Amino acid sequence: MLIETDYDIVREYTSGNRETAATAFVRKYQKFVYASAFRYLQSYDDAEDASQEVFIKALNNLHKFRGESSIKTWLYRITINICSSVLRKKKILSVFKFGPQEDAIDLPSEDATPHENLEKNEYEEKFVKVLSKLPEKQRETFALRYFENMTYEEMSNMLGTSVGGLKANYFQAVRKVTEMMKKDLN
Amino acid sequence: MNSNSEIKKQDSEEVQELLPDYVFGRISPEDKFSFENYLNEHPEFQNEVNEVRKVFSEIGKLDFDKKIVLKSRDLSVKVNERLFSRRAKLRSGFLSLKFLAPVLTSLIIIILIINGKFDFLSWDSNVSSKQNAIMSVLDKTDAATLVDENVTERDILQESANQFIDERFNAGQNIPQDDKSIAEVMESYFGDELVNNAAGLSATGESDSDIYKQLNTIDENDLQEILKELKNVNVAS
Numbered sequence: 236m237l238i239e240t241d242y243d244i245v246r247e248y249t250s251g252n253r254e255t256a257a258t259a260f261v262r263k264y265q266k267f268v269y270a271s272a273f274r275y276l277q278s279y280d281d282a283e284d285a286s287q288e289v290f291i292k293a294l295n296n297l298h299k300f301r302g303e304s305s306i307k308t309w310l311y312r313i314t315i316n317i318c319s320s321v322l323r324k325k326k327i328l329s330v331f332k333f334g335p336q337e338d339a340i341d342l343p344s345e346d347a348t349p350h351e352n353l354e355k356n357e358y359e360e361k362f363v364k365v366l367s368k369l370p371e372k373q374r375e376t377f378a379l380r381y382f383e384n385m386t387y388e389e390m391s392n393m394l395g396t397s398v399g400g401l402k403a404n405y406f407q408a409v410r411k412v413t414e415m416m417k418k419d420l421n
Numbered sequence: 422m423n424s425n426s427e428i429k430k431q432d433s434e435e436v437q438e439l440l441p442d443y444v445f446g447r448i449s450p451e452d453k454f455s456f457e458n459y460l461n462e463h464p465e466f467q468n469e470v471n472e473v474r475k476v477f478s479e480i481g482k483l484d485f486d487k488k489i490v491l492k493s494r495d496l497s498v499k500v501n502e503r504l505f506s507r508r509a510k511l512r513s514g515f516l517s518l519k520f521l522a523p524v525l526t527s528l529i530i531i532i533l534i535i536n537g538k539f540d541f542l543s544w545d546s547n548v549s550s551k552q553n554a555i556m557s558v559l560d561k562t563d564a565a566t567l568v569d570e571n572v573t574e575r576d577i578l579q580e581s582a583n584q585f586i587d588e589r590f591n592a593g594q595n596i597p598q599d600d601k602s603i604a605e606v607m608e609s610y611f612g613d614e615l616v617n618n619a620a621g622l623s624a625t626g627e628s629d630s631d632i633y634k635q636l637n638t639i640d641e642n643d644l645q646e647i648l649k650e651l652k653n654v655n656v657a658s
Contacts, residue, residue: 254501261497269493270485279492286493290500359483381445382485399435406438410469413476420479 239263241306249298260297261290267307267383268314274378275318277363285321289314308393358419365415369408376401377408433459437466444473 238247238259248256268289273282293313300309366374375394379385380401387398394401436459442448443456460467589595639647 254505257501257504258497261500265493265496266486266489269496270489273489273492279488283492283496283499286496287500287503290496291504294500294504358479362480362483380441384447402435402438405441409441409444409473409477412480413469413473416476416480417472420476 241302244306245297245300245302248294253294257290257294260294264290264307264310268310270382271311271314271378272318274363274366274374274382275315276321277367281321281325285314285317288317292317304392305389307389311393361419362412362416365412368415369411372396373404373408373411376404377412380405381409440470440473444470444477 238244238256244256244260244263248260265286269282269286272285272289273279276282276285289310293310300306366377369377372394376390376396379390379393380387385393387401390396390401391398396404436455439448439452439456443453448456460470
C-alpha cells in the first residue's frame with residue numbers, strides 16, 4: 236500500500252504501521268527539514284543531528300497533530316525551535332572553547348576540478364555567511380521562497396506574515412545578498 | 422499632489438519588490454507586464470536587475486539542492502533506528518522491570534525468612550521485643566515449669582518437701598510429722614540454705630553477674646520464699 240499524503244501517513248502511523256509510515260514521512264520531508272536546519276545552523280553535521288531530533292519529536296507527537304495547519308508548517312516550527320535550542324547551546328559552549336571552530340561545509344562536487352572545488356567552497360562559505368547575516372524574517376522568507384519554491388500564501392500561513400510583507404522581505408534579502416556577494420565576483 | 426506622489430512611491434516600491442520573482446522566473450503575467458513597464462520608465466533600475474541575475478547565476482551553480490539531497494538521503498534510516506531502537510529498549514526495560522521486580526521482592530523475603538529477620542507474627546516491634554524478653558526468661562529459667570501445663574505449684578512444693586525429707590532422713594535427723602512443725606523446719610532450712618549459699622558465693626569469689634545468673638535459675642516460687650526470708654534477716658548482725 237502506498238503511503239503518500241499527509242493523511243495516509245498520520246492514519247498509518249496511528250493505526251500501528253509505524254515503521255513504514257515513519258519512513259514515508261521522513262522521506263517526504265527530509266530535504267525540507269534538513270535544508271531548513273542547515274540554513275539555520277550553517278553546519279551539515281549540526282543540521283543532520285537537528286533533523287533527526289525534529290523527526291523523532293514529530294513522530295512521537297504525530298498522534299497529537301490536529302491538521303489545523305499543514306504538516307510542513309508544523310515541521311518547520313519544530314525545526315526552528317530545535318535549531319534555536321542547538322544554537323543557544325553552541326553559543327554557550329563557544330564561550331568555553333578556544334581555537335578554530337569546525338567548519339562543516341566540506342562536500343566537493345564530483346564533476347569539478349580541485350581548483351574549481353576550492354573556489355566553489357569559498358563562494359559557498361561566503362554565501363552561507365551572508366545568509367546568516369540577514370535579519371531572521373528576511374532569511375526565513377528568502378530560504379522558503381528561493382530554496383523551497385513555496386508560494387507567498389503558504390509562507391504567509393507558515394510564518395504568520397502578510398503576503399505584502401513577505402514580498403518586501405524577499406526583495407530586501409535578495410538585494411542584500413547581491414550587494415554582499417558581487418564583491419567576490421569582481 | 423502629495424498624496425499622488427505617495428501613491429506613486431508606494432506603487433514603485435511594490436513593483437520593485439517583484440524583482441526577485443522576475444529574475445527567477447516566478448512571476449505572474451500581469452506582474453511581469455507591470456515590472457517591464459517600470460523598467461522601461463526607470464532604466465537605472467535595469468542595472469540592479471542585471472547584478473541580481475549575475476550573482477544568482479553563480480549561486481545557482483553551488484548545487485545546494487544536490488548537496489542537501491545527498492546529505493539527507495539516509496535520514497529516514499537513522500531516524501527509524503533511533504526511534505524504534507529507543508522504543509524497543511524502553512519496552513524491554515519495562516518488561517524486565519515488570520518481571521524482575523516481583524522475583525527480586527520474593528527472593529528478598531525468602532532470604533529474610535531464612536535468616537529469621539522477617540517474623541510475620543511479630544511484625545510490630547513492641548510485640549517483638551516483648552516476645553524476645555519472654556524467650557530470654559524462658560531460656561534462663563526452668564522452661565518446663567512455665568510451659569508444661571501438667572507441672573503445678575503443688576507438684577513443685579511436693580518435690581521440695583520430698584527433697585527436704587530425704588536430706589533429713591539421710592542425715593539421721595527427725596522428720597516432723599505435723600504440718601506446723603514441717604513448716605517451721607522448712608523455713609529454718611531455706612533460711613540456712615540461703616545464708617550458706619551466700620557465704621559460699623562470697624568465699625569462692627563469684628562475681629555479681631554469676632550471682633545473678635544463679636538467681637535466674639531459681640524458680641519463681643522459691644524466689645518468693647527467699648524474698649520472704651530476706652525480710653527476716655537482720656542485716657546489721
